Amino acid sequence: MSKLFTYEHDEMRRNIRRFVQEDLDPHAEEWDAQGKAPLREIFRKAGELGLLGINKPAEYGGLDLDFSFVVVAAEELGRSHAGGIPFAIGAHLSAIPALAAHGSDELKQEFLAPAISGEAVACIGVSEPQAGSDVSAIKTAAQRQGGDWVINGSKMWITSSTQGNWISLLANTSTENGPYHNKSLIVVPLDAPGVSIGAPLHKLGMHCSDTAPVFFDNVRVPVRHMIGEEGAGFRYQMEQFQHERLWGCLRTLAGLDEVLRLTAEYTSERKTFGKAILDNQVVYHRLADFHAQVEALRALAYQTVEAMIADQDVTTLASMAKYLAGKLALELPSACAQYFGGQGYMWENRVTRLMRDLRIVAVGGGANEVMLEVIAKQKGLVKKRRSQN
Ligand SMILES: Cc1cc2nc3c(=O)[nH]c(=O)nc-3n(C[C@H](O)[C@H](O)[C@H](O)COP(=O)(O)OP(=O)(O)OC[C@H]3O[C@@H](n4cnc5c(N)ncnc54)[C@H](O)[C@@H]3O)c2cc1C
Structure with missing residues (x-):
């Protein structure tokens, strides 16, 4: 504990x-x-x-x-x-x-x-059809007209958008100041005139979570819907990502624990060549190795949480935790499904379901490769450019 x-x-x-x-x-x-x-x-x-x-x-x-x-x-x-x-x-x-x-x-x-x-x-409105990893490249724009922002553009892959009430929208509110200082976060009610939601996307996993594109056609919201300072949206969104990344990591850990438990149960009961599958050293070593990696990740996640509670900048730690969660989410359920043989190819198998569901953490909220970019920049391995999701 x-x-x-x-x-x-x-x-x-x-x-x-x-x-x-x-x-x-x-x-x-x-x-x-x-x-x-x-x-x-x-x-x-x-x-x-x-x-x-x-x-x-x-x-x-x-x-x-x-x-x-x-x-x-x-x-x-x-x-x-x-x-x-x-x-x-x-x-x-x-x-x-x-x-x-x-x-x-x-x-x-x-x-x-x-x-x-x-x-x-509430929904997160960052990714666009042409800009996911590179948040600085978004095109959705909000122009000031009198007391309103007038918004045009589109967002892609928006979780819960078919049932959402409002979206925290990242939009370009200026054509000056460069891509990191020209963006603002604006709260947009999803029932505002000019907002339309596209058809739900057919995903590999997380099926009971609806995901759809959102379109903005001359959508007007009062200027007071802007969050904080104009031009600070990119920075605010980068701060927000730390919460998303930690949540993703912690949620994934619960699934990885379950995959390991189910695999140990199944392989200890299922016999081949006169002994339980689990009794092969190659199998129990692999599971032991995964246990060690999961516990190391949990320790890193808790360390990140302690730093967050102490009000420290957790960009590096949260990116590391999210990266390792993504890496394990890709490797661990897939390796474990193999030990289920034909059962590991069945749609209804809980392990194959977790294999589909968990891998989103390797992409959503910043892909694994983007996490490596952030870590490399934070560690001074490459030149710092605040450009990525
Ligand atoms: C189910 C689901 C739900 C989502 N929910 C939301 C949401 O609610 N709100 C929202 O705003 N977004 C959401 N997203 C979008 C998600 O954040 C993006 O998919 C993610 O950031 C990657 O962007 P992209 O898909 O445009 O991939 P791209 O940016 O096109 O990148 C494709 C791949 O290229 C590789 N790559 C990218 N950059 C680099 C680099 N510098 N070096 C090496 N490799 C690189 C990575 O492997 C990456 O996966 C969701 C996505 C999914 C699938």
């Missing part, structure tokens, strides 16, 4: 586990088959449990706790068989840090408070 946790964390862990077992897991197959879950209903329950504002101010309905309690939520939700739900909650929680840290009180009352209570589903 990490020194991060107290009996209060245990109490929260039990409540979330009950929520997962009673309100999420029984519907996992049905929601996956539908390609989406009733997010508004789920978010209202999550909001009642306080899960959507754990480290947010009480003034806006949050619990005012530190990030160690967010760890508990990511770990427990990450155990859910409805993997798209912790994924969608992670996106929601990663869309609100900039608003909470830099938004005006009026904006927070209007958009943060309902996101914390679960009345509103």
